Amino acid sequence: xxxxxxxxxxxxxxxxxxxxxxxxxxxxxxxxxxxxxxxxxxxxxxxxxxxxxxxxxxxxxxxxxxxxxxxxxxxxxxxxxxxxxxxxxxxxxxxxxxxxxxxxxxxxxxxxxxxxxxxxxxxxxxxxxxxxxxxxxxxxxxxxxxxxxxxxxxxxxxxxxxxxxxxxxxxxxxxxxxxxxxxxxxxxxxxxxxxxxxxxxxxxxxxxxxxxxxxxxxxxx
Amino acid sequence: xxxxxxxxxxxxxxxxxxxxxxxxxxxxxxxxxxxxxxxxxxxxxxxxxxxxxxxxxxxxxxxxxxxxxxxxxxxxxxxxxxxxxxxxxxxxxxxxxxxxxxxxxxxxxxxxxxxxxxxxxxxxxxxxxxxxxxxxxxxxxxxxxxxxxxxxxxxxxxxxxxxxxxxxxxxxxxxxxxxxxxxxxxxxxxxxxxxxxxxxxxxxxxxxxxxxxxxxxxxxxxxxxxxxxxxxxxxxxxxxxxxxxxxxxxxxxxxxxxxxxxxxxxxxxxxxxxxxxxxxxxxxxxxxxxxxxxxxxxxxxxxxxxxxxxxxxxxxxxxxxxxxxxxxxxxxxxxxxxxxxxxxxxxxxxxxxxxxxxxxxxxxxxxxxxxxxxxxxxxxxxxxxxxxxxxx
Amino acid sequence: xxxxxxxxxxxxxxxxxxxxxxxxxxxxxxxxxxxxxxxxxxxxxxxxxxxxxxxxxxxxxxxxxxxxxxxxxxxxxxxxxxxxxxxxxxxxxxxxxxxxxxxxxxxxxxxxxxxxxxxxxxxxxxxxxxxxxxxxxxxxxxxxxxxxxxxxxxxxxxxxxxxxxxxxxxxxxxxxxxxxxxxxxxxxxxxxxxxxxxxxxxxxxxxxxxxxxxxxxxxxxxxxxxxxxxxxxxxxxxxxxxxxxxxxxxxxxxxxxx
Numbered sequence: 053x054x055x056x057x058x059x060x061x062x063x064x065x066x067x068x069x070x071x072x073x074x075x076x077x078x079x080x081x082x083x084x085x086x087x088x089x090x091x092x093x094x095x096x097x098x099x100x101x102x103x104x105x106x107x108x109x110x111x112x113x114x115x116x117x118x119x120x121x122x123x124x125x126x127x128x129x130x131x132x133x134x135x136x137x138x139x140x141x142x143x144x145x146x147x148x149x150x151x152x153x154x155x156x157x158x159x160x161x162x163x164x165x166x167x168x169x170x171x172x173x174x175x176x177x178x179x180x181x182x183x184x185x186x187x188x189x190x191x192x193x194x195x196x197x198x199x200x201x202x203x204x205x206x207x208x209x210x211x212x213x214x215x216x217x218x219x220x221x222x223x224x225x226x227x228x229x230x231x232x233x234x235x236x237x238x239x240x241x242x243x244x245x246x247x248x249x250x251x252x253x254x255x256x257x258x259x260x261x262x263x264x265x266x267x268x269x270x271x272x273x
Numbered sequence: 274x275x276x277x278x279x280x281x282x283x284x285x286x287x288x289x290x291x292x293x294x295x296x297x298x299x300x301x302x303x304x305x306x307x308x309x310x311x312x313x314x315x316x317x318x319x320x321x322x323x324x325x326x327x328x329x330x331x332x333x334x335x336x337x338x339x340x341x342x343x344x345x346x347x348x349x350x351x352x353x354x355x356x357x358x359x360x361x362x363x364x365x366x367x368x369x370x371x372x373x374x375x376x377x378x379x380x381x382x383x384x385x386x387x388x389x390x391x392x393x394x395x396x397x398x399x400x401x402x403x404x405x406x407x408x409x410x411x412x413x414x415x416x417x418x419x420x421x422x423x424x425x426x427x428x429x430x431x432x433x434x435x436x437x438x439x440x441x442x443x444x445x446x447x448x449x450x451x452x453x454x455x456x457x458x459x460x461x462x463x464x465x466x467x468x469x470x471x472x473x474x475x476x477x478x479x480x481x482x483x484x485x486x487x488x489x490x491x492x493x494x495x496x497x498x499x500x501x502x503x504x505x506x507x508x509x510x511x512x513x514x515x516x517x518x519x520x521x522x523x524x525x526x527x528x529x530x531x532x533x534x535x536x537x538x539x540x541x542x543x544x545x546x547x548x549x550x551x552x553x554x555x556x557x558x559x560x561x562x563x564x565x566x567x568x569x570x571x572x573x574x575x576x577x578x579x580x581x582x583x584x585x586x587x588x589x590x591x592x593x594x595x596x597x598x599x600x601x602x603x604x605x606x607x608x609x610x611x612x613x614x615x616x617x618x619x620x621x622x623x624x625x626x627x628x629x630x631x632x633x634x635x636x637x638x639x640x641x642x643x644x645x646x647x648x649x650x651x652x653x654x655x656x657x658x659x660x661x662x663x664x665x
Numbered sequence: 666x667x668x669x670x671x672x673x674x675x676x677x678x679x680x681x682x683x684x685x686x687x688x689x690x691x692x693x694x695x696x697x698x699x700x701x702x703x704x705x706x707x708x709x710x711x712x713x714x715x716x717x718x719x720x721x722x723x724x725x726x727x728x729x730x731x732x733x734x735x736x737x738x739x740x741x742x743x744x745x746x747x748x749x750x751x752x753x754x755x756x757x758x759x760x761x762x763x764x765x766x767x768x769x770x771x772x773x774x775x776x777x778x779x780x781x782x783x784x785x786x787x788x789x790x791x792x793x794x795x796x797x798x799x800x801x802x803x804x805x806x807x808x809x810x811x812x813x814x815x816x817x818x819x820x821x822x823x824x825x826x827x828x829x830x831x832x833x834x835x836x837x838x839x840x841x842x843x844x845x846x847x848x849x850x851x852x853x854x855x856x857x858x859x860x861x862x863x864x865x866x867x868x869x870x871x872x873x874x875x876x877x878x879x880x881x882x883x884x885x886x887x888x889x890x891x892x893x894x895x896x897x898x899x900x901x902x903x904x905x906x907x908x909x910x911x912x913x914x915x916x917x918x919x920x921x922x923x
Binding site for chain 3: 119120128134137219222234236237239240
């Protein structure tokens with residue numbers, strides 16, 4: 053078991069979750085509640101990372117954020133910060149790649165709230181924030197949980213993008229999935245077995261948690 | 274018309290709206306405190322939108338909403354209070370109860386301005402007030418019947434002691450059996466609350482039963498406001514007659530007053546047109562409202578109360594000063610709807626004209642197929658409207 | 666909600682910056698995959714004697730070349746050939762033109778139970794092609810792995826390159842090629858001598874060296890990058906010490922004449 057890689061993966065998954073949660077909540081709620089002319093396009097953009105091959109995403113990230121790119125070199129010169137081949141680069145890639153996993157379950161959860169509930173809340177004197185905390189959140193928390201769990205586990209297992217954008221630098225960008233790949237090449241099958249099993253169990257737990265959450269959704273109709 | 278103009282009492286509701294997009298809304302009406310106003314019309318004619326404008330859930334292009342002396346909406350002055358600031362209570366279609374809260378907490382949700390302990394106390398008082406039994410308090414909406422959910426919704430709407438109560442087809446999802454109890458509840462609340470109550474319904478029977486005043490809407494437009502009997506007796510035009518379901522609607526030609534006595538009595542002569550629209554020669558002396566010109570084609574209606582059967586007469590003393598018309602009719606078809614029998618009676622002298630008679634109770638027996646009946650048309654019940662080419 | 670979002674973003678950037686700063690202090694070595702076992706041992710010895718930690722990343726030389734061009738933060742590049750080093754030097758990424766540190770060898774590996782024989786002259790391989798014994802054969806990707814390129818040259822030298830091509834399986838680097846060759850899903854492959862000598866690999870099959878004359882010499886060159894910290898330079902120098910070189914020789918590398 054490559055503990056350094058495991059800890060790195062857990063860090064990456066946790067921080068991705070923290071960054072993406074407010075973004076996902078905001079976008080998911082917005083998409084659920086509003087309709088506007090380009091909505092289909094916006095939804096397609098959200099889903100895009102799901103169908104995009106990881107290497108395509110990795111390629112574009114590399115090309116747009118790497119030290120050779122206009123953005124990348126500017127950031128490097130101005131702040132001495134790199135956007136690729138380090139944890140920050142992985143984080144950016146991870147956040148982009150997990151958007152559909154976070155936004156979709158949340159959007160579905162908000163869509164499932166009958167429209168007149170927030171109206172009833174408004175008429176009963178609740179402010180926007182109170183409505184969100186007392187009416188919406190208690191009804192969407194299963195979707196939220198599902199989104200969080202899926203995002204976390206998906207990040208743990210991310211491989212293609214991580215390899216392209218991160219290289220395989222131990223302690224920096226060598227996540228557990230990359231480590232498994234590396235161990236196999238190093239003929240260390242014992243370690244590879246351990247880590248693969250760990251990821252398998254995590255994935256199973258995630259799916260179970262997701263189903264549990266779905267069952268707990270309060271029937272609103 | 275505003276409260277300030279003195280025509281309405283304190284606490285009344287005055288509404289004036291105008292909008293063309295995204296959907297047409299047009300008209301004005303008012304409702305006194307302690308009065309129940311029924312907003313009726315076919316589905317999709319903007320009744321719910323009207324209600325939403327009153328609640329603050331929708332803002333019309335142009336409009337004014339005043340409750341009591343408070344201005345809730347005035348597009349001219351840029352005033353538009355959000356629902357939270359309006360002190361309005363609303364009972365939604367399908368109740369809109371929070372599924373994750375029990376009955377008590379649902380009502381308590383409207384009382385967040387109170388401390389926690391007081392909230393629950395007040396909430397249970399209101400639930401008792403709407404006659405929900407104590408053992409239902411801890412139940413979630415999914416575990417309550419339609420009627421019980423409706424009571425919780427009413428309690429929630431009233432908990433904040435609103436200045437205006439709105440009900441959007443509140444009984445449409447409740448079965449017949451439970452409706453009576455809710456009607457009684459509403460009647461009691463009306464007496465004690467002394468606020469204007471606006472009820473949206475497409476059920477005319479319900480509207481006639483509950484309302485002090487009725488507002489008819491069609492295609493977003495307010496067509497007529499008045500007491501229910503008023504509207505049924507004197508619908509403003511053919512469309513209104515359609516909406517409230519007046520069956521006895523006929524065509525005619527206005528002949529105007531004939532002599533001095535007609536002038537003093539405010540009467541005029543109406544010639545009944547037959548099924549082909551041709552003048553039939555059957556003339557009736559009816560009320561003249563002074564709005565018609567001689568020879569003008571008109572549409573006219575007569576309330577069922579103005580059609581008497583010879584068989585039933587005897588002690589009847591409703592001889593009107595207008596001069597009535599007697600017609601021989603034959604029952605050609607019958608519909609039995611529960612306690613009421615509706616019969617189409619073909620008129621002998623008029624080609625293609627039938628009168629629609631309603632009877633309930635033992636008198637129904639008269640209306641048997643093929644039966645010949647003599648009908649006295651009490652012409653003071655006749656209401657004449659100008660015929661317009663298009664829908665009014 | 667918006668405030669929360671920007672707060673998290675700011676924290677992330679700061680975190681990233683901090684992580685960046687930290688990463689710059691530990692020397693990172695990008696080493697060709699054939700050096701996997703050898704350099705791990707050398708690095709261990711280095712850390713033991715100097716107390717300095719190293720970060721080792723293994724992969725194909727061509728891949729590292731691209732990554733370095735894109736700004737990957739490696740400090741020392743140990744390539745399996747010389748051309749990549751020269752190209753980087755020409756691009757101005759390095760402090761000098763580096764140093765030749767070893768000569769490598771390739772050989773054929775056949776896993777246990779394979780129908781092939783460990784014949785370094787590749788005559789058996791040619792025969793296996795003809796009589797249909799050969800289904801799949803692994804080499805490293807010739808486009809960016811030097812060991813793959815040499816394998817191609819060796820196969821070309823015995824004239825079987827075109828005929829074996831349809832049966833080839835390409836490893837992303839020489840380690841992966843070795844993994845394919847021993848996995849049992851191929852009949853064998855051409856891998857690095859240094860990998861074949863590692864016990865984990867050796868016990869999985871039989872190995873035979875391919876004569877050096879059948880391909881261009883595997884001249885392995887390393888170079889320090891512009892912003893390399895002092896510790897990286899120390900390791901660079903350590904690699905020429907007798908102790909380090911002894912380890913390399915044990916893994917089948919030939920040391921260049923001083």
